[in-house]
Amino acid sequence: MKLPNQYEVPTQSHTRAHAEGSTIHYNVSDVRKETLGANDPDAYIAALVKLSEDYLNSDAWREEAAERTPCEFRPAGSEATGQQIITLSDRTVTFDPRKNWDNQTISKGEALAGSIIFTEPTDTALFISHRVTILDHTIIGGFTQASLLQTADKMMRDIEHIEAGKVAQILSTAPSTESVSVAKPTGKPVEIAEDLIDLLTIHINQTVGTSLADFVVLLPVSLVAVLERAAQRAGVEDIEALIGASVQPYSGTDYGLFLLPKMFTSLSYREGRDGNVWKIEATRNGAHQCWDLEIMTVVDIVANGKVKVKLSADGLQTQAVAFPMITNIKLT
Template identity: 50%
Template structure:
C-alpha cells in the first residue's frame, strides 16, 4: 500500500472485558488492513495490557496477603457486606483524669476535668465518617504502540499500589483532625540535622504515650507525613537498622498530601473498618473502554469507616452519684508548629 493511500479493512477483531459476574464493562473493535494477525500484536494492544494489569491488581488487593499488610499499616477490620462496624471496648485499669467540655453538676458547679474510675470501659461509638478511596488512570492506545514488557507492567502496578496506600493513609490523617478522641499537642518545629530531628521526634513520641491504651511506643502505630519518612529512615540506617519501623519498634505508616502532623494510633482499638462487597471483596477494580479518548479507564476503589470517637464514663461529684459520658482522648496528634 502506497503512502496516504486508503485501503478498506479486510478483517477486524474485538476485545471485551467483564467482571466476576460476567457483566460487560467495555470493549473495543480493531480493524486490520494488512495480513498481521491480532495475536502477533498482543504486546502492543491496550486491551491485553489493561486486562492483565486489572487482574493482577484485583488478585493482590483482595488477597489475604494484602489484608495482613493493611493490619500492619493501621488497626483495622474487614467486615461482611451489609454489616456495621464493630465497636471496641477496653477496660481502664487505673484512675485517670479526663478533660472535657464544661458541665454542671447538681450543686451548680462547673466541671471540666473529672476522674475516670478504674474498671470503667472505654468504647468506640458508631463511625461518624466514611471514606471513599477512588483512583482512576487512563491508558491511551497510542501510549502502548511501541509495546510493553513484564517489567514495565510490574513497575506501573507497584506505583499504583504505593499511591493508593499513601493516599488512603492521608485521608485517615485528614479525617482525624478535629475528631473528638484526638488530643492535639503543638510541640514546635524540629530543628537541626536529620539525625537530630529524628532523635527529638523519638523523645516526643515517648513523652506523649497515652498510658490508658499503651505503655510504650510499640503499643501504637505511628502515622507520619511522607516528608518525615526519609529523615527517620536515615536515622535508622545510622543506627545500623533497615527502616524507621525497626528504629521505633513498631510499624510506621507514611501518608501523602497535607501535613497534619504525627499520630499515635493505639493497636488495642480498631480504627479502620473496611466494607466488604456482595462478592466478599474489599476492593473493586474495573476497566472501562473510553471511546472519546481512545483508551481504557482503570478505576480502583473501596469504602471504609473510621472509628475515632471513643467515650468513657466520668463522675461529676465526689460521691460518684452523678456521671456523664464524655469523649476519651485515645489518639495523640503531634503538630510541629507553634500553638495557634
C-alpha cells in the same frame, strides 16, 4: 528517507504481556502485526486489572494491612466493631460543659481506673476512589512485563499513602484526638530522628499504652527518607526497628505525627457481597479512545473513644464523654 519520529514495527524478540480471557500470557516471539499483545491497550488494561484484583483482594494484602494498622474486614451489611477495654489508670477528662441535677456546670471529671472505655466509628467514613485514564496512544508504543509490574506497584504505593493521608485528615479533627505543638527538629537525619523519637516517647498517652510498641505512628511521607537514613546509620533494618513501633507514612497535607493506640483504634473495611474489599472497574471510553480504571473501597475509622464520668459526687449521675486517646504531634 526516514522521517523524524517515524514509527517502525519492532522485529527483535522481547518479553511482552497480553491477555487471553482471564489468563495472562507472555509472548517471547518476534512482535508481528498479527500478534499485538505488546502494544494492545485492551490487553494492557486486562492485565493491569487482573494484577490489581489478585493483590488487593488477596489474603496477603489483608495480612499486610493488619500489620500496618489495626483493622477488621467485616461482611456486607454489618456494622463496624467497637472495642470495650478497661482503663488501667486514672485520667482527668476535659469535655464540653454539662449540667448536673444540682444545676452545676461540670467541664471535667476523672475516668477512674477500672472504667470501661469503648470506641465508636468517627462521624466521617472514608470512600476511597482512585481513577486513572489510560489513553490508547500511550500504550501502542509497546509495554513489557517489567513495566506493567512497575506500574501496578506504583499504583499500590500511591493508594496506600493517599488513603493514610485521608485517615490523618479525619483524625486531626476527631473528638478523641489530643493535639500538641512542638518545634520541628532540625539538623542531620540522625539528629532529627533522635528528636522525633524523643517527642513520640514523651507524648505517649499512658492510659492506652505504656511504650511506643503499643502504638502505630502515622507520619508524613516527607519524614520517611530522613528516618531511613537514620536507620542505616544506626545499623538497624528499617524505620520500625529504629522507632520501636509500627509506622504508616501518609501523603498530602501535613497534619503532623499521630500516635494511634493499637488496642483502641482500628480501620473497618467493608466487604462487598462477593466478599471482596476492593472493587476494580475498567470502562471503555470510546469518545476519547482510552480506558478509565477506577479502584474503590469504603472504610470506617473506629477511633472515637468514649468513657463515663461522674457529674455528681454520689456517682448517680454519669455522662458519656469523648476520651482522649490519640495524640497528634504538630511540628511547627
